[in-house]
Amino acid sequence: MILADNDAPDRSLRLDAAEFIKANMHLVPVPALPEIRLYTAHPGSGLRRLVEPEDDAGADADAPEPQPPYWAYAWAGGAVLARYILDHPMSVAGRSVLDLGAGSGLVGIAAAKAGACEVVAAEIDRNGIAALGLNAAANGVAITVVDGDITGGPPPLVDLVLAGDVFYGQDVAARVMPFLDRCLAAGVEILVGDPGRAYLPRSRLRLLAEYKVPDFGETRDAALTPSGVFRLEAETAPA
Incomplete structure (x- = not known):
């Protein structure tokens, strides 16, 4: 159904994402990354109220809880990249870094802790942006957030792109790869974290x-x- 302007849902009734996350999620260390704490979902978080607020009043109480959003958990690709950065701080020290598809901000937080001179996090989900800000503050680091999909644009003005778990879907991979190729062509190094x-x-x-x-x-x-950290290399021209 297409709503007229005067029939549109009242967006002012939406829950405040930051307040909801602080009240309903647990700030806990990430498994295998005890140096970093994230606001993390648990069975009692009730994230459905945050993800689908305008539909909550009419929701079936017996309906299954939707799968929690990606920013509410650590993903293997981000976790392995963060672990690598903390173990190899010279990979980011003194460098400007982009955390692509940042989600919870785990990778960017690790880069900031390891001595990156600037960390920019690109994220499109409004709730994810709220979580990212809370997580950065909880870990005592500063991260600049870019709100929106940057993959259609030019290479960012950074030294290094950190791409944790950006190849989980065909459509996403098809958008990300041309962007990463433009980054490589501009001389930007790219590290990828992924469980395969x-x-x-x-x-x-x-x-x-x-x-x-x-x-x-x-x-x-x-x-x-088991997950890997990789350096993305430029495509080799056919012989």
């Missing part, structure tokens, strides 16, 4: 390190996921 998602461009990656880290939505007792 379906659309990972394996032929263009050079493995730097492997770790076992948590993945999205896994329970606290679940086995950690």
Whole structure:
């Protein structure tokens, strides 16, 4: 149904994302990354009220809880990249860094802790942006947030792009790869963290390190996921 202007939902009734996150999520250390704490979802978080606020009043009480949004958990690709950065601070020290598809801000927080001179985080989800700000503050670091999809634009003015778990879907990978290629052409280094998602461009990656880290939505007792950190290399012209 298309709503007329006077029939549109009252957006002023939407929950304040930052207040909701602070009240309903737990600020806890990330498994395999005890140096960093994130506001993390748990079974009692009630994230449906934040993700679908205008529909909540009419929701079926017996309906299954929707899958929590990506920013509410650590993803393996981001976790492995953050672990690598903390273990190898010279990879970011003194450099300007972009955390692409930042979500919770885990990777950018690690870069800031490891001595990056500037950290920019690109994120499109309004709730994710709220979580990112809270997480950065909780870890005592400063991160500049860019609100929106930057993959259609020019390369950012940074030294390094950190791409944690950006190859989980075909459409996303198809948008991200041309952007990363433009970054490479501009002389920007790219590090990728990934547990082996379906659309990972394996032929263009050079493995730097492997770790076992948590993945999205896994329970606290679940086995950690083997994941890799890679350097993305320019596409080689056919002979």
